[in-house]
Amino acid sequence: MHGHYQHAHTRAWATRIASFDGFVMVTAEYNRSTSGVLKNALDHLYAEWQNKAAGFVSYGVAGGARAAEQLRLICGALHTAAMSQQVTLSLTTEFEHYTTLKPAAHSATALDTLLDQIVAWSTALAPLRDASRAAV
Numbered sequence: 001m002h003g004h005y006q007h008a009h010t011r012a013w014a015t016r017i018a019s020f021d022g023f024v025m026v027t028a029e030y031n032r033s034t035s036g037v038l039k040n041a042l043d044h045l046y047a048e049w050q051n052k053a054a055g056f057v058s059y060g061v062a063g064g065a066r067a068a069e070q071l072r073l074i075c076g077a078l079h080t081a082a083m084s085q086q087v088t089l090s091l092t093t094e095f096e097h098y099t100t101l102k103p104a105a106h107s108a109t110a111l112d113t114l115l116d117q118i119v120a121w122s123t124a125l126a127p128l129r130d131a132s133r134a135a136v
């Protein structure tokens, strides 16, 4: 489903997001929340997020878990299904010199589970997406 947007950049963003059924949202943690940039990108659209699935990969001192929790609230407003599994990368133990990613085995396993959940849920939500397209 497509929203009606005034600006060309919003329409381009909407077309891009409309082309996907599921998402992996990657976020750092800033002051115990997600980044303003990602929040802004989410806020620009509505219809294109609906009845889709999203999973979260976060990083920070505490694995960015609090940023991912903020994204769950936002996804609730957008009618995007938030996956239970999440990948929380520790800045102190899973990044070399706080820059080069060296994920622990448990993070790689968690990512596999997360991707499986996104595929399963985004597939299962197809009838709802079809119904909302038909209603327009």
Ligand SMILES: Cc1cc2nc3c(=O)[nH]c(=O)nc-3n(C[C@H](O)[C@H](O)[C@H](O)COP(=O)(O)O)c2cc1C
Binding pocket: 028, 029, 030, 031, 032, 033, 059, 060, 061, 062, 063, 064, 091
């Ligand atoms: C203003 C600011 C606030 C931050 N707050 C948090 C925080 O609450 N929790 C945390 O784990 N890391 C926090 N950090 C550290 C960032 O998560 C870390 O620097 C991360 O690498 C930023 O990601 P980026 O380099 O992709 O922008 C903060 C960093 C900044 C600059």
